[in-house]
Amino acid sequence: HVQLVESGGGSVEAGRSLRLSCKADGFTYLRNCMGWFRQAPGKEREGVAGISIHSGKTYYSDSVRGRFTISQDNAKKTLFLQMNSLKPEDTAMYYCAARCDGDCYSGSWPSPQSYNYWGQGTQVTVS
DSSP states (O other), X not given: OOEXXXXXXXXXXXXXXXXXXXXXXXXXXXXXXXXXXXXXXXXXXXXXXXXXXXXXXXXXXXXXXXXXXXXXXXXXXXXXXXXXXXXXXXXXXXXXXXXXXSOOOTTTTTOGGGOSEEOOOEEEEEO
16 A cells, blocks of 8 residues: 655754655555645644656745755655754654645645645654
8 A cells, every 4th residue: 555654853953954754655656746744733734845756856945945955766765855954943743745646836836735645744853
């Protein structure tokens, strides 16, 4: 069955780095677009970064551009999020998501409704 499994979260001090991973298994249909989202308590789920699987084009929210980098290893079916210069406001549960019915577009990638599959999340806490 389809599965997205995140790992790499943890508790770090402000200014440090973390690298999140998301392993994709069981996808019968091609993944076209993948994204990283985060959700802090009491807040809506926010698109952090997206990547087109085929073109490699990347997208970032203004809050993380220049600090976070999304990348992929297609051979290993793994998505990454390198997070540098972490801030307390980056504290959230981080989720990866896959879209199979369309590619990433600048207007749609940050919308959770654009994605078909979700992981369980990994907690990131910055103090």
